[in-house]
Amino acid sequence: MSAQHAVVVGGTRGLGLVVVERLLSRGFDVTILSRNPSPRHAGNSRVRHIAVDLEAADSLGGCWTRACDAAGPINYLILCQRFRGEGDPWDGEITVGLTASKYLIEGFANHFTADGDRAIGVVSSVYGQFVGGSQPVGYHVVKAGLNEMVRYYAATLGRRGIRVNAIMPLTYMKDESRHFYEGNAALMDVYERLVPLRRMGHAEDSANALNFLCSEQASFINGQSLFIDGGVSVVWPEEVAKSFARL
Numbered sequence: 001m002s003a004q005h006a007v008v009v010g011g012t013r014g015l016g017l018v019v020v021e022r023l024l025s026r027g028f029d030v031t032i033l034s035r036n037p038s039p040r041h042a043g044n045s046r047v048r049h050i051a052v053d054l055e056a057a058d059s060l061g062g063c064w065t066r067a068c069d070a071a072g073p074i075n076y077l078i079l080c081q082r083f084r085g086e087g088d089p090w091d092g093e094i095t096v097g098l099t100a101s102k103y104l105i106e107g108f109a110n111h112f113t114a115d116g117d118r119a120i121g122v123v124s125s126v127y128g129q130f131v132g133g134s135q136p137v138g139y140h141v142v143k144a145g146l147n148e149m150v151r152y153y154a155a156t157l158g159r160r161g162i163r164v165n166a167i168m169p170l171t172y173m174k175d176e177s178r179h180f181y182e183g184n185a186a187l188m189d190v191y192e193r194l195v196p197l198r199r200m201g202h203a204e205d206s207a208n209a210l211n212f213l214c215s216e217q218a219s220f221i222n223g224q225s226l227f228i229d230g231g232v233s234v235v236w237p238e239e240v241a242k243s244f245a246r247l
Contacts, residue, residue: 012038016080093138154223172201196231
């Protein structure tokens with residue numbers, strides 16, 4: 001019996017890289033869509049890389065066919081990409097976050113397995129519902145749009161047995177930023193006081209949630225955007241302010 005197949009968009013660094021590792025540990029063949037391959041998976045026959053530029057829509061054409069011709073139809077599609085280019089942040093966020101996601105979801109929709117558990121996982125953000133000054137307006141608009149896109153495709157693709165869900169992480173630590181956060185005691189103290197679970201999130205927390213949503217254990221979960229924030233979103237801001245003022 002051939003291995004199951006998952007596609008991860010943006011699977012070469014940060015959260016996407018951890019997601020790929022989770023899928024490999026479950027025995028999946030994984031196709032990564034990104035600009036450049038990850039050195040981490042060089043020589044791994046279970047990992048394939050297809051070069052795409054999400055800022056250029058014409059580079060996506062046929063990537064779903066190439067992925068599935070090589071490794072068979074997919075069980076899961078996980079979208080971890082975000083805009084990291086040098087151009088206009090509004091246009092870049094819209095193109096990479098929304099337009100590319102639409103093309104990828106609709107392009108892969110006809111390339112899922114005929115049976116078994118099938119799902120799409122999307123990385124959104126707490127900024128899909130809240131405002132944070134650390135990110136531009138386009139980032140907020142895209143994340144809010146992704147949450148609605150999840151609801152739309154959950155209704156339409158759900159009729160075909162394909163579930164669609166999102167996660168909305170708070171700022172989290174990843175390998176690339178670990179040194180920065182662990183070397184900043186004042187900032188780590190802020191997260192300990194802000195988050196009810198009294199710690200900063202990690203990429204593994206979000207990867208574990210996606211791993212669950214893209215599994216048979218989540219077989220009746222569809223159209224949801226799940227906060228991965230340690231409980232920050234349930235605390236009234238006035239209480240947070242009192243805590244920081246030590247009142």
